Amino acid sequence: MPARAEISRDEVAHLAELARIDLSDAELDHLAPQLSVILESVASITAVAGDDVPPTSHPIPMTNVFRDDVVRPGLTAEEALSGAPAVEEQRFSVPRILGDEQ
Amino acid sequence: MSTTELKTFEEALESFDPAMGLEVHVELSTLTKMFCGCPTEFGAEPNTQVCPTCLGLPGAMPAVNAKAVEAAIRIGLALNCEIAEWCRFARKNYFYPDMPKNFQTSQYDEPIAFEGYMDVTVPVEGGEDEIVRVAIERAHMEEDTGKSLHVGGATGRIHGADHSLVDYNRAGIPLIEIVTKPITGMGEKAPAVARAYVAQLRELIIALGVSDARMDQGSIRADVNLSLAPKGAGGLGTRSETKNVNSLRSVERAVRYEMQRHAALLSSGGSVLQETRHWHEDTGITTSGREKSDAEDYRYFPEPDLVPVAPSREWVEELRATLPENPTVKRARLQAEWGFSDLEMRDTVGAGAFGLVEQTIAAGATPTAARKWWLSELARRANEAGVEITALAVTPAEVAAVQGLVDAGTINDKMARQVFDGLLAGEGTPEEIVASRGLALVSDDGALGAAVDNAIAANPDVAQKIRDGKVAAAGALIGSVMKEMRGQADAGRVRELILEKLA
Numbered sequence A: 001m002p003a004r005a006e007i008s009r010d011e012v013a014h015l016a017e018l019a020r021i022d023l024s025d026a027e028l029d030h031l032a033p034q035l036s037v038i039l040e041s042v043a044s045i046t047a048v049a050g051d052d053v054p055p056t057s058h059p060i061p062m063t064n065v066f067r068d069d070v071v072r073p074g075l076t077a078e079e080a081l082s083g084a085p086a087v088e089e090q091r092f093s094v095p096r097i098l099g100d101e102q
Numbered sequence B: 001m002s003t004t005e006l007k008t009f010e011e012a013l014e015s016f017d018p019a020m021g022l023e024v025h026v027e028l029s030t031l032t033k034m035f036c037g038c039p040t041e042f043g044a045e046p047n048t049q050v051c052p053t054c055l056g057l058p059g060a061m062p063a064v065n066a067k068a069v070e071a072a073i074r075i076g077l078a079l080n081c082e083i084a085e086w087c088r089f090a091r092k093n094y095f096y097p098d099m100p101k102n103f104q105t106s107q108y109d110e111p112i113a114f115e116g117y118m119d120v121t122v123p124v125e126g127g128e129d130e131i132v133r134v135a136i137e138r139a140h141m142e143e144d145t146g147k148s149l150h151v152g153g154a155t156g157r158i159h160g161a162d163h164s165l166v167d168y169n170r171a172g173i174p175l176i177e178i179v180t181k182p183i184t185g186m187g188e189k190a191p192a193v194a195r196a197y198v199a200q201l202r203e204l205i206i207a208l209g210v211s212d213a214r215m216d217q218g219s220i221r222a223d224v225n226l227s228l229a230p231k232g233a234g235g236l237g238t239r240s241e242t243k244n245v246n247s248l249r250s251v252e253r254a255v256r257y258e259m260q261r262h263a264a265l266l267s268s269g270g271s272v273l274q275e276t277r278h279w280h281e282d283t284g285i286t287t288s289g290r291e292k293s294d295a296e297d298y299r300y301f302p303e304p305d306l307v308p309v310a311p312s313r314e315w316v317e318e319l320r321a322t323l324p325e326n327p328t329v330k331r332a333r334l335q336a337e338w339g340f341s342d343l344e345m346r347d348t349v350g351a352g353a354f355g356l357v358e359q360t361i362a363a364g365a366t367p368t369a370a371r372k373w374w375l376s377e378l379a380r381r382a383n384e385a386g387v388e389i390t391a392l393a394v395t396p397a398e399v400a401a402v403q404g405l406v407d408a409g410t411i412n413d414k415m416a417r418q419v420f421d422g423l424l425a426g427e428g429t430p431e432e433i434v435a436s437r438g439l440a441l442v443s444d445d446g447a448l449g450a451a452v453d454n455a456i457a458a459n460p461d462v463a464q465k466i467r468d469g470k471v472a473a474a475g476a477l478i479g480s481v482m483k484e485m486r487g488q489a490d491a492g493r494v495r496e497l498i499l500e501k502l503a
């Protein structure tokens, strides 16, 4: 990602929509500049990284960490559902889904 | 709801060139999920194959299933792809309760396999098979989602539902997504090419032994992208993406339907909306889903909880050595071995029975017998039951055993059909069904001889003709004996007895 420290009000509104967060105009006015400040702070790290520091998605230079295809015990349905706010037919009950299947 | 305007297929072809892109998801038959050790059995009680990782509970860490990576590489190699020297997983972020993590672990711009192709044998009506090379863009690893039941809506669909129930048993099962490059220049063959591609890919997956590839159970699922461009203009029009087309026949129908729908929109000066469409198996139409998100809306980023996958070239070559025979080569080889005509071979493949016939022959049946039972008898029953032929409760070994009983003179073809009834009803082995249903032919020469004597006595004219050397007349007496024996006699033996007695 380029070192861009600006995030527009429209971009924040779009992200809020993707995240299914309903933001009022007043909240957008308030949050957009705050997110810009956060991005600026992160961008300052890019500025100090020299050419000898390549971008990475993992701090340890490792590859091929695999697991054998062997079944391991997981949770019972009771355990799995114990933290759910609502349960029906041994399934997690969730509110009406907005939008469509991905 | 307004009805969708359609042009006829011929009208669509007059004015437009179709372009297709096919995305096939293959659910691997590994014992455990992609990133955790939960089992993957189909049909388990809801939420009994879950753990903190596949439920996305805080602090749970994923661990990659080596067998799934191996399967991905083998699929890539079988599709003539290059295998990445180094690639990563990525998070595909979206908010939908079928993924409890609020993201799906997938691969984005670094797929494990890319730039391949498959030579697809496409049947041409009234002509010779045609080979079409379908270019493969990529094959990448990802995880399946949970299953949602929508409650309160009239149709079980999301719209109108007031809440949904989610089962996460399927969440995290390894998937390989195989994506073609745009398939263009096919014209009227487009629907048949799409079907043949998915059919041959499915055969390949089965031959690799990496998935049971049951379309009816969703272990292989196709999404059909389709667009039209003005005839001869080149380029690609706006596409629609029809999701979860779950039978080979539907792949063909969905391409055809979308071509007709797009043509109607474009001809009337309208435009095609870039959106997903739902396929309706019962009515054979698609309906509008959601507007397609741009890839950037998924805010893909490299998965920080997993290290890169960097398959060594030695490992890749080891896996290449395990690949089964190329299906096109194999089909040609077996066709010659079995002595099938092009048409017989095409019907066998078209019925989805190629592998079944192969296994039936391997179990001891002749090629002709194997083809006869699967294509004439069992294909019809699968059709009646509305299931794929591979889903019938009859195995190739059982078909070979039934034919063995016919060859031994224990039963005839008519009785064999009743044995299949018994097998489908779960009544036991072919031998047990023959016994329990009392199907064995009468081989007792005493009983047969008496029936033959009766037939000769009742038809003196016919008997005299046979005595005079007109052997062909025996047919009338055989019919009469079979009637008396209620079909439970070996017609060949009856003929022998008649000719002996009238010699």
Ligand SMILES: [Zn+2]
Residues within 6 Å of the ligand: A074, B033, B036, B037, B038, B049, B050, B051, B052, B053, B054, B055, B172
């Ligand atoms: Zn799990």
